[in-house]
Amino acid sequence: MRFAANGFYVESYDKCCNCGVLLYRRDAAIERDKGGLVCGEWCLQWAENGAQDVAASSGAVDRSTYRGKTDVVDLKILDGNLASICRDMGVTVMRTAYSPIFSESLDFTCGLFDASGAMIAVGDFCPSMIGGMPLIVQAIVDEYPVETLEEGDVIVHNDPYRGGMHTPEHTFLKPIFRQGALVGFAGAIGHIGEIGGMVPGSFFAEATEAFSEGLRIPPVRIKRAGQDCPDVWKMMLANVRTPRANYGDYRALIAAVDLGERRLLELVERYGATGFAGAAADLLDYSEARMRAEIADIPDGRYAFEDMMEDDGVEARALPIKTAVHVGGNEAVVDFNGTAPQARGPMNTPLSVPQAAAFNAFLQITDFTIPRMPAASGRSACWFRLAACSMWSFPPRRSAAIRSVIRGSSIRCWERWRRRCRTGCRPLMAAPGRTSCLAGPIRVPASTTPPTICTRWAGADATAPTATMLSPA
Numbered sequence: 001m002r003f004a005a006n007g008f009y010v011e012s013y014d015k016c017c018n019c020g021v022l023l024y025r026r027d028a029a030i031e032r033d034k035g036g037l038v039c040g041e042w043c044l045q046w047a048e049n050g051a052q053d054v055a056a057s058s059g060a061v062d063r064s065t066y067r068g069k070t071d072v073v074d075l076k077i078l079d080g081n082l083a084s085i086c087r088d089m090g091v092t093v094m095r096t097a098y099s100p101i102f103s104e105s106l107d108f109t110c111g112l113f114d115a116s117g118a119m120i121a122v123g124d125f126c127p128s129m130i131g132g133m134p135l136i137v138q139a140i141v142d143e144y145p146v147e148t149l150e151e152g153d154v155i156v157h158n159d160p161y162r163g164g165m166h167t168p169e170h171t172f173l174k175p176i177f178r179q180g181a182l183v184g185f186a187g188a189i190g191h192i193g194e195i196g197g198m199v200p201g202s203f204f205a206e207a208t209e210a211f212s213e214g215l216r217i218p219p220v221r222i223k224r225a226g227q228d229c230p231d232v233w234k235m236m237l238a239n240v241r242t243p244r245a246n247y248g249d250y251r252a253l254i255a256a257v258d259l260g261e262r263r264l265l266e267l268v269e270r271y272g273a274t275g276f277a278g279a280a281a282d283l284l285d286y287s288e289a290r291m292r293a294e295i296a297d298i299p300d301g302r303y304a305f306e307d308m309m310e311d312d313g314v315e316a317r318a319l320p321i322k323t324a325v326h327v328g329g330n331e332a333v334v335d336f337n338g339t340a341p342q343a344r345g346p347m348n349t350p351l352s353v354p355q356a357a358a359f360n361a362f363l364q365i366t367d368f369t370i371p372r373m374p375a376a377s378g379r380s381a382c383w384f385r386l387a388a389c390s391m392w393s394f395p396p397r398r399s400a401a402i403r404s405v406i407r408g409s410s411i412r413c414w415e416r417w418r419r420r421c422r423t424g425c426r427p428l429m430a431a432p433g434r435t436s437c438l439a440g441p442i443r444v445p446a447s448t449t450p451p452t453i454c455t456r457w458a459g460a461d462a463t464a465p466t467a468t469m470l471s472p473a
Contacts, residue, residue, distance in 0.1 A: 001162075002026075013161055018047040020351040021135075022163060024142040046333070068282030075286050077269075078279050079371045082121030085263040086110045089188060089256040090123040096255055098248030099193050108190030109133065110256050112264060114280045115182045117141035122372050128364075129189050130372060131356030132165045137187055139163030140173050141220045151177040152226030153255055156236075157219040158195075160210065160350040167213045168192050168202055172222070172252070174257035176264055183268050183276065186260025188253040194242040205313045207346040215239045223254070287371040292330035294366040302326050312345030319343055334358040344352040 002012045005029050013025040017036030029037040030044050038044045066072065089110035091135035094103045101107045109129040111122040119134045139162045140155055158170045173191040175182055195214035198204040204213040205421045210216065215236065222232050236250075237243040268276045302324055309319040334354075342348050363372065 010161075015351075016043055018043040022139060022142075022161075022351075047317050055057060063076070065293075066282075070279045070282040072286065074279065075283050078267075078283060081122070082112055082283075082377075083123070083371075085122035085260055085267070086112060086121050088263065089186070089260045090125050092256045092259050093188065093190065093252045096248075097252035098245045101193050101299040102249065102252065105191075108188065108253070110186075110188045110260065111137075112260060113137055113185040113187060114277070114284075115146075115184055117185065118284060119182075120280050120283060126191075127363075128164070128353075128356050129169065131359030132169075133171070133187060133189055135352045135355055136165070136171050136189065137163075137173060137185065140171070140294050141185075143219045146175075147181070149175045150225045151175070152223065153221055155219050155222035156217055156222040156232070156250075156259060158215075159219075160194075160216075160352075160422045162218060163352055164350065165189075165352050165356070166350075167197075167210065170217070170253070172250075172257050174251045174254075174261055176261045178265060178268055178273055181273065183273055184264055184280075186257040186264060188256040188260075190249065190253050192246055192249055194240050194246065196239045196241070200241055204346065208314060208344055222250070246373055259452045270314050275373070283371060290370040291362070291366060294370070295332050295362075296330040297325050297326060298332070300328050309340075309347055312343040312347040314345030315343070319347055330446045333371045334360070334361075347402075363376045 001010055001014055001022055003009070004011050004384070014026055014029070014037060015021065016023060016029070018031070018038050020398045021039050023037060023039060026037065029039060030041070031037055032044065032047060036047075037064055038047055041386060068075075069134050070078075085243055086109075090106075090108070091106055093110065094106070097103060097282050106125045109125040111119050111130075111133050114120050117134075117138050117140075119137065122130050124130075136157065144155060153175055157173070158164050158167055170192050171187060173185055173187045176184045176186060192322060193202075194200060194204045197214035198207065198212045200268065204212045207213055216470040217236065220232055222236075223229060233247075237247060240246050271279060303326075304322070304324045306323070307321050309321065311317060312319060317341035320338070321340070322336065324335045324337070326333045326335060336403070390446055391419055
């Protein structure tokens with residue numbers, strides 16, 4: 001990613017030509033003989049020889065056995081403590097946010113990260129965000145070097161071009177310091193119901209550019225050294241139709257990361273900074289070893305599935321989604337090669353969306369006790385299909401109910417020229433002999449369906465109508 005000479009805007013987004021990850025430093029990338037940049041040797045091998053060859057060669061490396069110094073019992077205790085902190089952060093959001101998107105739909109999640117930005121724990125709230133958070137946080141850490149951060153800073157970010165998911169999902173990240181040294185981060189990501197754009201609710205079904213979908217926020221401090229940054233608050237709240245509700249939701253997410261900071265520091269005090277860092281690193285290795293052992297149980301080979309989006313809302317043409325999962329030893333590569341190219345309408349997905357979909361597919365078909373870590377808009381509609389394609393690629397473990405990914409209800413509220421569509425989703429899928437890692441039916445959607453949604457449009461007409469939706473039983 002290249003900034004302009006003044007440092008205020010991006011001139012070009014340099015990405016790995018194989019996996020699509022954003023390259024913040026061109027000198028750390030590898031240039032292919034055939035042209036284009038790749039992020040590392042692994043992607044270079046994939047680009048040159050294909051995904052199947054990468055899976056076969058990588059699978060030969062034995063990392064499916066945990067060899068860390070921390071006892072496994074101690075790791076399970078640490079994992080339980082970290083997960084409990086994330087759940088408490090989530091409860092804070094549910095109890096304090098203004099919008100029912102948080103209290104009813106649970107369209108948010110909370111996580112903890114080590115000093116390098118690697119996710120070490122995450123709450124079981126919104127599945128799509130569980131898999132998307134690591135890339136989002138890594139983008140923030142890459143853009144904000146450690147030496148520029150202060151105790152009490154809170155960074156906000158929603159830019160899909162910088163590791164984000166779709167524009168309504170705002171991430172708040174707080175660095176955690178102990179005696180002046182960075183020990184980790186607390187993060188919370190949530191779907192903000194209104195962020196400007198062409199239509200109320202910021203879901204414009206006919207959008208042909210990102211600017212129609214609302215305000216894009218690059219990683220910026222919303223709090224510096226514990227104090228609000230008034231200019232940032234004013235800019236964010238002046239560009240939305242519901243400033244009061246947005247303000248309450250932002251404060252709820254900030255309260256969650258504040259709680260995460262306090263609880264993580266209590267844990268660091270118990271372990272000591274060095275002991276905690278070592279145990280957290282071992283927890284990542286343990287999670288990777290458990291997941292690799294699960295993958296090793298899947299017979300080597302190529303597992304493929306294909307689905308499609310009927311159209312992109314702008315052009316009447318089908319958009320195929322092709323998934324091939326290459327399994328070799330203890331490694332699996334999810335390859336979306338052959339999927340439709342960029343569409344004109346709002347069905348394009350940034351890298352975090354297919355990454356989250358693939359991550360969640362493996363969570364659903366593997367042991368639910370494995371710690372959930374990366375080692376282990378119309379885009380939302382596309383995410384359901386991506387996750388399902390990844391899961392359905394495995395005939396022995398695919399979901400039992402292969403029909404539509406989405407079963408739900410939709411409502412359209414009309415007020416003069418305004419239009420908004422909200423869809424609630426509750427799929428019914430379960431892998432043979434397994435329950436969901438999130439308890440009950442497998443939750444592939446981005447959020448749960450609230451029992452009742454009341455949406456009021458406030459505008460020039462003070463007597464704007466109220467629409468109510470009742471979900472089917």
